Amino acid sequence: MPKLRLTFALFVLVLAGCAGSPRVAQSPNAQPGSELLPPSFAGNFFTEVCLTTAPSFEKVPQAIASDPFVQDQKTGTYFHKFANLSIKVSDYGCSLVFKSVLSIDETVAELAAGTTKNAANWGVEIPRNIEVTSNPSPDGKGRYFRISVPRP
Numbered sequence: 001m002p003k004l005r006l007t008f009a010l011f012v013l014v015l016a017g018c019a020g021s022p023r024v025a026q027s028p029n030a031q032p033g034s035e036l037l038p039p040s041f042a043g044n045f046f047t048e049v050c051l052t053t054a055p056s057f058e059k060v061p062q063a064i065a066s067d068p069f070v071q072d073q074k075t076g077t078y079f080h081k082f083a084n085l086s087i088k089v090s091d092y093g094c095s096l097v098f099k100s101v102l103s104i105d106e107t108v109a110e111l112a113a114g115t116t117k118n119a120a121n122w123g124v125e126i127p128r129n130i131e132v133t134s135n136p137s138p139d140g141k142g143r144y145f146r147i148s149v150p151r152p
Contacts, residue, residue: 027073033084036098037085040113051115067080076089086098132147
């Protein structure tokens with residue numbers, strides 16, 4: 001019986017080694033979906049992806065592997081397949097962009113609430129150097145918001 005347990009244990013270890021780290025699908029023409037997420041959900045994604053992987057952001061692919069993202073092969077940007085949301089890791093840091101049709105004040109308040117709630121759930125501190133910017137949407141309906149955290 002001990003030989004059988006050892007053989008099974010080796011089999012499990014081999015399978016684990018073959019599995020490797022999770023991968024995100026890639027595409028040469030990736031783009032975001034069209035659904036608008038509540039800004040609090042965008043805050044959740046930002047915390048889960050950018051804040052939990054800071055300061056190196058090396059584990060961003062693992063953080064989003066179970067979510068429906070596809071990575072643009074040219075830019076490296078991760079686009080959500082269904083929501084109008086993207087995540088980008090660069091020399092600057094990690095950022096998330098999403099569209100909202102709510103007012104600026106409502107969007108920022110919900111974004112902050114989602115970020116704060118998820119930070120408490122993940123046990124991460126929210127750094128003071130987070131930046132939030134917005135620009136009007138080219139279609140004239142709503143605004144695009146960008147929340148980012150720079151590298152140290």
